[in-house]
Amino acid sequence: MNHEITRLEQIKTIDYFKHNPKISEMITVCSSEVSDQYNKGIYPVFVPNNITNNIMSGNTWIFNYNDGYPEFLEDNKQIEYFRYGDNKGLEPLVITRNFNDIKDEYIEISEEFRLFNRLYYEHKENKYYKIVDGNEYLIIDIKGDEVKIRLKEIKEFLKVKNMHLVLQFDIREHSLKTLEELKLSDSEDYQDDSLTYHLNYGDFGGFSTNNTFSRLLGKKLITPFQKSTSQKENKFIEYIIEIDDNGDEISFSSNPDELSNGFSSEKNTPDYLTPIFFKKEVLDKYYNQPSKYSINSSILYCGSLWSMYIDNNQDKIVCVWLGDLGCSLSYEEQLYWRSFNIYPTGSISKSYYEQQILANFTESEHPEHIFKNKYNQLAQISEEKLGWKLLLPLSNEDYHYFTSLRVPSTNEQKGFDELVLALTKILIDSLNEKEINIIIKSSEINDIKGSINRLEKVLEDKQIADDIGAINFLRNVQNLRSASSAHRKGKNYKRIVKLFEIDDKSLSNVFSDILNKSIEILNFYIHIVNQVNKT
Numbered sequence: 001m002n003h004e005i006t007r008l009e010q011i012k013t014i015d016y017f018k019h020n021p022k023i024s025e026m027i028t029v030c031s032s033e034v035s036d037q038y039n040k041g042i043y044p045v046f047v048p049n050n051i052t053n054n055i056m057s058g059n060t061w062i063f064n065y066n067d068g069y070p071e072f073l074e075d076n077k078q079i080e081y082f083r084y085g086d087n088k089g090l091e092p093l094v095i096t097r098n099f100n101d102i103k104d105e106y107i108e109i110s111e112e113f114r115l116f117n118r119l120y121y122e123h124k125e126n127k128y129y130k131i132v133d134g135n136e137y138l139i140i141d142i143k144g145d146e147v148k149i150r151l152k153e154i155k156e157f158l159k160v161k162n163m164h165l166v167l168q169f170d171i172r173e174h175s176l177k178t179l180e181e182l183k184l185s186d187s188e189d190y191q192d193d194s195l196t197y198h199l200n201y202g203d204f205g206g207f208s209t210n211n212t213f214s215r216l217l218g219k220k221l222i223t224p225f226q227k228s229t230s231q232k233e234n235k236f237i238e239y240i241i242e243i244d245d246n247g248d249e250i251s252f253s254s255n256p257d258e259l260s261n262g263f264s265s266e267k268n269t270p271d272y273l274t275p276i277f278f279k280k281e282v283l284d285k286y287y288n289q290p291s292k293y294s295i296n297s298s299i300l301y302c303g304s305l306w307s308m309y310i311d312n313n314q315d316k317i318v319c320v321w322l323g324d325l326g327c328s329l330s331y332e333e334q335l336y337w338r339s340f341n342i343y344p345t346g347s348i349s350k351s352y353y354e355q356q357i358l359a360n361f362t363e364s365e366h367p368e369h370i371f372k373n374k375y376n377q378l379a380q381i382s383e384e385k386l387g388w389k390l391l392l393p394l395s396n397e398d399y400h401y402f403t404s405l406r407v408p409s410t411n412e413q414k415g416f417d418e419l420v421l422a423l424t425k426i427l428i429d430s431l432n433e434k435e436i437n438i439i440i441k442s443s444e445i446n447d448i449k450g451s452i453n454r455l456e457k458v459l460e461d462k463q464i465a466d467d468i469g470a471i472n473f474l475r476n477v478q479n480l481r482s483a484s485s486a487h488r489k490g491k492n493y494k495r496i497v498k499l500f501e502i503d504d505k506s507l508s509n510v511f512s513d514i515l516n517k518s519i520e521i522l523n524f525y526i527h528i529v530n531q532v533n534k535t
Contacts, residue, residue, distance in 0.1 A: 005182055007173050008184060008201065008213075008214040009199075009214065010171060010199060010214060010216045014199075017197070017218070018195060021151055022151070023151050023152045025150070026149065026151075027149065027150075028042060028148050029093060029094065029147050029167060030044055030093075030094040030145070030147040031145060032065070033145070036174065036209070037173065037174050037175075038171070038172060040169075041169065042167055043061070043063065043064065043094070043167075043169075044165055045063035046090065046110075046161065047089075047165070047166050048090075048163055051089065055166055055219070058196075059197060059198045062088075063090055065096045066098060067085055068084050069084075070083055070085070071086075091110070094107060094108070094147050095110070096108075107142055107147060113153075114128065117130055117153050119139055119140065127140060127142065131305070133302070133329075133332060133333055134302035151222070155222070155223070156224075156225060159227060162224075164221055165221075165222035166220070166222070167219065167220040167222065168219050169197075170216070171215070172213055172214065172216075173213065173214045174204075174208070174210040174212070175212045175213070176210055176212075177211060179201060179212050182212060184201045184212070184214070185201065187201070190218075194220065194222075195218065195219070196218050197216055197218025197219070198216075199215070199217075200214070200215055202214075202215070236255040236326045237253075237254055237334040237337075238252055238254070238338075239252070239325060239337075240276070240341050240342070241270050241344070243343055252270050252274075252322065254322055254326030254334065256272060256326050256327050259271060271322075272321060272322065274323075275347070275348050276319065276320050276321070277318075277345055278318045278340040278341055279317065280314075280316055281340060283295060283300070283310075283312065283318060283406075287403075288404070290399070290403045291400075295403070297312070297351075297363070297369040298355055306329070306330075307328065308325075308329065309324055311349050313351050313352055313365065313369070315512070317342070317346065319349075320337075321356075350362075350365075351363065367407060367516050367519060368405060368407055371405065374522035374523065374526075375426070377522075381529055381530075382529050386532065386533060390431070390528065390529055391430045391432065391525070392432050394425070398425060401421070401425050402422070402426055404422065406419070408511055416484075416507040416510070420480055420481050423481075423514065423515070424478060427477065427521060428451060428452060428477065428478055429451070431451040431454075433454060436458060439458050439461070439462075439532065440454060452471060455471070459528070462532060464527070468520050468521075468524055470520075470521050470524045473521060476496065480500060483496050500513075
């Protein structure tokens with residue numbers, strides 16, 4: 001009985017509306033739930049600042065689920081248009097699209113609110129995200145008839161709109177018990193600066209299977225951020241620039257305004273072009289999200305949002321100019337890079353020096369960059385010489401295998417297996433069997449299975465010497481993929497381990513060797529194209 005009384009007194013619901021949520025919280029702004037035990041509705045409305053007090057003076061709703069549509073009045077050939085249905089200045093945050101049971105209804109969020117916050121809609125999840133410096137933040141979550149929105153974006157919008165948000169609520173709890181059994185009779189009225197409600201109890205009078213109800217009718221006020229006259233200052237992280245005589249690190253800010261520029265001696269500070277060193281694992285985050293980031297030789301892109309020059313032409317480290325860290329990265333992104341910051345070791349690569357300091361165009365000598373250049377060169381030559389590509393272009397769903405191909409930064413087996421799989425898809429699975437089959441005599445096609453075997457047959461028929469052992473290498477890589485990535489590791493894997501010297505070398509070095517050999521294979525493919533074209 002005590003639980004039933006507490007439920008009808010709506011203590012938890014009242015506490016919820018009295019609670020002041022954190023700025024980072026997702027708050028329920030719209031909801032509609034109906035069951036035998038309750039009927040709950042929450043609906044938001046934007047209210048101009050100058051009428052907020054009047055709106056909050058009463059408990060009744062001023063805006064309903066079906067309000068907020070454009071309307072007009074026509075009188076004596078004069079048309080008065082109301083964008084949101086009236087002239088009070090009220091505006092909807094959530095619009096319920098109803099089509100009179102002809103089509104399913106659904107929820108829309110104010111277009112102005114979405115565009116102001118530049119939200120991306122993920123239709124599979126029915127969620128809206130905000131992209132800040134390449135990071136995605138959930139702002140709106142729609143599940144059925146419930147809408148949750150992060151409070152921070154609401155308050156920012158209210159600040160510039162000169163409005164408040166009023167959450168109207170009408171919560172009814174039902175009970176099989178009578179009022180006499182529950183001993184509930186007194187109503188309750190409450191009002192403060194941000195909340196007003198009326199709670200009362202009633203009897204269904206035989207019009208329901210339940211006997212008693214309580215109704216909580218009211219409004220919760222969401223206020224805007226205060227307008228600030230101060231300008232937000234950019235924040236900058238300090239990075240290790242040197243080690244002192246005691247072995248302690250010396251750090252300095254990446255704020256470009258505090259750095260010397262090499263042309264003036266006015267500042268007794270480190271130069272903008274001071275190389276800062278990082279573990280190469282710092283790039284794994286970007287390789288693992290190819291839909292958002294791309295990494296080329298000497299540059300990192302986050303879509304078209306930002307980019308930063310990097311020296312990624314070495315095996316174990318990445319170098320970035322101190323000033324570029326401050327210019328290119330947000331504070332949050334700088335924090336991420338700082339976690340991989342290491343003491344200065346070695347120097348920048350020769351190719352990066354020539355590009356950045358001497359302004360000479362120099363191609364990277366690192367295998368992952370050479371491989372990708374050769375791959376693109378093969379595609380161009382194949383199209384020019386043959387009219388078709390020896391390696392079929394990867395689909396959009398598979399293109400990440402190409403963009404993420406690299407010498408691994410660690411010796412993790414998982415990363416190694418994934419890279420072997422990627423290389424196999426690029427070099428072997430993508431061989432254009434359809435066009436290769438045309439070169440082979442039709443009478444022999446059915447007796448030759450697999451793209452590698454058919455490529456071998458083309459070499460024999462065209463008398464192209466395999467001086468580098470390309471066919472054997474391709475088979476070995478395919479076997480490595482089958483033994484490591486595609487199946488459980490067993491006897492086949494142990495046998496292939498010896499072939500690639502996996503027990504004697506780090507996985508990073510093993511894959512580096514494989515990648516260098518793969519560059520030879522691409523050169524061999526280019527040779528094949530030229531030879532086939534001549535014959």
